[in-house]
Amino acid sequence: MLRGRILACSLLVVATSVVGCKRDLGECNLDGQTSDGRPIPGPAAFDIAYRLTDGLPMYEGQALVQSTCGDGAFCHAPAAVGADRIGVPAGLNFDVGLACTVPFDNCDDQGLPYAERLDRLYGNQNQINTWAEGMIQEMRAGAMPPGEAGRSVRNNTPWLRKSDGSELPPIESGDAQEIVRNWLACQAPVIARTEAPPSEALQLEPCQSVDNEICIYNGPEGDLPDPVWSDIYWSLMFTQCVICHGPSNGNNNADDPNPNNPFTTGEIPGGADANALAALDLSGANTMDTTTWPNESWAAVVNALTFDQGLCADDGTIVIPNNPTESIMIEKLRAMQTCGDSMPPGGSQTISDPLIQVVVDWINMGAPNN
Numbered sequence: 040m041l042r043g044r045i046l047a048c049s050l051l052v053v054a055t056s057v058v059g060c061k062r063d064l065g066e067c068n069l070d071g072q073t074s075d076g077r078p079i080p081g082p083a084a085f086d087i088a089y090r091l092t093d094g095l096p097m098y099e100g101q102a103l104v105q106s107t108c109g110d111g112a113f114c115h116a117p118a119a120v121g122a123d124r125i126g127v128p129a130g131l132n133f134d135v136g137l138a139c140t141v142p143f144d145n146c147d148d149q150g151l152p153y154a155e156r157l158d159r160l161y162g163n164q165n166q167i168n169t170w171a172e173g174m175i176q177e178m179r180a181g182a183m184p185p186g187e188a189g190r191s192v193r194n195n196t197p198w199l200r201k202s203d204g205s206e207l208p209p210i211e212s213g214d215a216q217e218i219v220r221n222w223l224a225c226q227a228p229v230i231a232r233t234e235a236p237p238s239e240a241l242q243l244e245p246c247q248s249v250d251n252e253i254c255i256y257n258g259p260e261g262d263l264p265d266p267v268w269s270d271i272y273w274s275l276m277f278t279q280c281v282i283c284h285g286p287s288n289g290n291n292n293a294d295d296p297n298p299n300n301p302f303t304t305g306e307i308p309g310g311a312d313a314n315a316l317a318a319l320d321l322s323g324a325n326t327m328d329t330t331t332w333p334n335e336s337w338a339a340v341v342n343a344l345t346f347d348q349g350l351c352a353d354d355g356t357i358v359i360p361n362n363p364t365e366s367i368m369i370e371k372l373r374a375m376q377t378c379g380d381s382m383p384p385g386g387s388q389t390i391s392d393p394l395i396q397v398v399v400d401w402i403n404m405g406a407p408n409n
């Protein structure tokens with residue numbers, strides 16, 4: 040299995056070294072109109088999508104490539120090393136995550152200074168432009184992202200298109216490939232920084248950009264769940280956590296019969312991290328039908344001690360009813376944990392405050408299995 044993954048992820052390099060000519064990328068549609076103002080059909084490189092859970096904006100092509108090629112953690116991400124690269128050679132990085140994401144990030148204080156983060160973003164954008172023909176050929180051939188391995192690692196959070204609020208199509212579809220092709224043909228423009236909008240009217244409008252860096256205000260967050268375990272489960276746990284805290288299953292394609300599954304493709308994420316699964320299993324008994332997963336996983340969360348062989352061994356309880364502050368899950372969501380990593384991993388908070396507050400509210404109601 041591992042050998043298969045390595046082969047799959049290295050295909051890109053092989054294929055691009057043999058073929059690759061600029062004309063494969065076709066025409067560039069930057070903003071939906073010609074220079075004299077006539078509309079051009081099809082996706083435009085400056086079309087914006089925002090992430091459902093926190094309103095983070097990206098250009099549609101940027102969002103598709105970022106969420107499937109590396110997302111700061113795997114394969115083509117600079118931070119991914121060893122097995123997390125799944126065979127991608129060192130240095131072949133396509134990380135176009137924003138250099139600063141307010142309200143989660145402090146542009147200068149946290150980790151790398153802002154200028155260095157911008158260097159990472161523009162350096163990886165250059166890499167993408169160098170490998171652009173190969174990327175589109177691999178996508179069309181269905182080899183990138185690499186099948187099962189690609190599905191098991193990528194970030195599943197849905198992205199909504201600014202144009203009509205619909206979900207960005209899955210990377211395997213012709214529509215998504217056309218978005219990426221056009222974005223590559225336009226030399227992969229990237230949003231570099233985001234700020235919180237001063238008013239609702241300004242959501243997703245440009246903010247103060249400096250030099251060639253593009254700044255866009257955050258978009259609206261998706262509907263917040265009710266403080267009810269099943270609602271929290273489908274909005275947050277299933278989309279953000281089950282990929283690591285769930286088993287690998289033969290069903291991350293399209294046939295979960297559960298109508299509550301939030302993914303339009305009916306995909307069931309899981310299998311990306313054995314340590315995470317050992318520490319906390321958020322799945323249910325039937326790996327082909329997720330209908331009962333919230334109900335069945337509740338006991339693994341509420342009044343459950345942390346895994347006795349993990350980084351949080353003997354550190355406490357995952358969710359303590361009526362005590363959110365001492366609940367390990369809330370500490371980790373807020374990136375204020377005393378053991379192990381923040382959740383999702385990466386060191387800083389990525390789930391928005393209002394969404395965490397819903398989980399806190401549920402815990403303050405006694406964290407029932409509802």
Ligand code: HEC
Nearest residue numbers: 279280283315318319345346349350351368379380382383
């Ligand atoms: C990319 C993989 C990954 C994702 C995504 C992820 N986790 Fe984790 N999680 C881990 C790993 C690895 C551990 C064990 C090490 C640690 O505690 O940091 C862990 C540990 C935990 C623990 C401690 C469990 C214990 O018994 O010690 C909690 C609670 C947790 N995660 C909650 C979440 C929540 C909630 C989400 C979604 C918002 C999430 N995780 C998403 C990888 C992940």
